[in-house]
Amino acid sequence: MISKRNYHREMNMSSSACVNGKILSKMAENTEVQKVLIDCKRWRCDITSVKSIIRKNGSSLYLLLPSELVDSLSIKEGQQVWLKALHSEEGGRIGILVDLGVPVIFAKVYELDFVVKPADTADFIVRRLTKAFPVYSTFVEKNPERAVCVIEVLGDEGWYMVELKRFLLKEAKKVKANISSVNINQQEIKLFSLAPSFLKVHGSQCKGCEIRWEEGPMSL
Amino acid sequence: MGRGADVTVKTPLMVAVSNPRNTRPEKLRWKYAEVLINSVSETINISNERVTWIIRLKNIVSIDKIENDVGEFLKVTLKSGRYSLFFYGPTPVLLRINNLLTKLLATEAYCIKDVEELDKHGEISHELSKTGSR
Numbered sequence A: 001m002i003s004k005r006n007y008h009r010e011m012n013m014s015s016s017a018c019v020n021g022k023i024l025s026k027m028a029e030n031t032e033v034q035k036v037l038i039d040c041k042r043w044r045c046d047i048t049s050v051k052s053i054i055r056k057n058g059s060s061l062y063l064l065l066p067s068e069l070v071d072s073l074s075i076k077e078g079q080q081v082w083l084k085a086l087h088s089e090e091g092g093r094i095g096i097l098v099d100l101g102v103p104v105i106f107a108k109v110y111e112l113d114f115v116v117k118p119a120d121t122a123d124f125i126v127r128r129l130t131k132a133f134p135v136y137s138t139f140v141e142k143n144p145e146r147a148v149c150v151i152e153v154l155g156d157e158g159w160y161m162v163e164l165k166r167f168l169l170k171e172a173k174k175v176k177a178n179i180s181s182v183n184i185n186q187q188e189i190k191l192f193s194l195a196p197s198f199l200k201v202h203g204s205q206c207k208g209c210e211i212r213w214e215e216g217p218m219s220l
Numbered sequence B: 001m002g003r004g005a006d007v008t009v010k011t012p013l014m015v016a017v018s019n020p021r022n023t024r025p026e027k028l029r030w031k032y033a034e035v036l037i038n039s040v041s042e043t044i045n046i047s048n049e050r051v052t053w054i055i056r057l058k059n060i061v062s063i064d065k066i067e068n069d070v071g072e073f074l075k076v077t078l079k080s081g082r083y084s085l086f087f088y089g090p091t092p093v094l095l096r097i098n099n100l101l102t103k104l105l106a107t108e109a110y111c112i113k114d115v116e117e118l119d120k121h122g123e124i125s126h127e128l129s130k131t132g133s134r
Helices: A004-011 A067-073 A119-132 A159-174 A196-202 B091-105 B115-131
Strands: A022-026 A034-038 A041-044 A054-057 A060-063 A082-087 A094-099 A102-117 A135-142 A147-154 A178-192 A209-214 B006-018 B031-038 B043-047 B052-056 B060-068 B071-078 B084-088 B109-112
Touching (some): A067 A196, A102 A159, A102 A196, A119 A147, A119 A159, A135 B091, A147 B091, A159 A178, A178 B091, A196 B031, B031 B091, B060 B091, B071 B091, B084 B091
Parallel strands (some): B060 B109
Antiparallel strands (some): A022 A034, A034 A041, A054 A060, A102 A209, A135 A147, A135 B006, B006 B031, B006 B084, B031 B043, B060 B071, B071 B084
16 A cells, blocks of 8 residues: 555656556646556556554554545455555655455346337336436337337345336326336346446445455456 | 337446557446437437547447457447447446447447457458448
8 A cells, every 4th residue: 555645755756667566657747646567467546545544453453444445445344455565666665555356346137128108208207217216227219109118227125126117107107108018137247347436336335236356357 | 129219228337448459448447437329319428527428320430349358348439440439337238239339330240259359350440441331
């Protein structure tokens, strides 16, 4: 882990070659973006930077991870990490890299597909479903006479399927629409979070999503 | 999915922009974005809190499906030949987008499974863009 003081010191360093632990490039004078190469992996220091403290626990010490870091990265208690001790090439400064692994998002998705007549009412029904449930994606295909809709909802409970169908029929009744061919399928998705901001949306706070930290494929 | 119908797809995905010759999509700088595809306006709208991109479907020359150990990616190459858009997300969603774009563009989606093939395919994409085939 690179301390804040060291981090700002590194910001002032010039660009240099690709060697372990060395700063690769300086993107812009006032942007907090840095790239570091460690164990053949390129790391960027642009997510967050916080201050912390080391506390005593028996004969060991533990590093306190502040809540802002825990929330933004969906870190869990008992999670295994890989620690690597680092030292600056210029000498003097020593740090620890806490490698959390690769965050993998596991989610249960309920796919609700149905046909609506008349087609004009599809937008209203889809909008109502989007407001009431954690809808992940929507697909609406409108023909002059009918609309085919596919709604994907994130959820962790079996009752969602019944609830979804009931809600759909209730909303269709409001606009005097005729619903046919209602199918609900459940599927599990696994996704590597390649964008750190994806974790904020589909992280631990997201209903129906679970983050598991894995070693990940070789290329990550 | 019939042609001529009004189709709208709205979904969050991970999106990256790169050179069409890029062979390692997982190494790109990915961003979280909301993707909206509409067959009437013939556009792909990609937006997040920082940026908004609007891609006209007529400016797309090829769609490739890339498979590697991370998963499946969708690569959409633009006519200029300078940029490709990469999409990553749940496989069923990517599949639906792939099917829709393939229908709307009346083109084929190429499936690429390894780096060497991708290099070969990069050349094919350029040939397609030169002849303007869609």
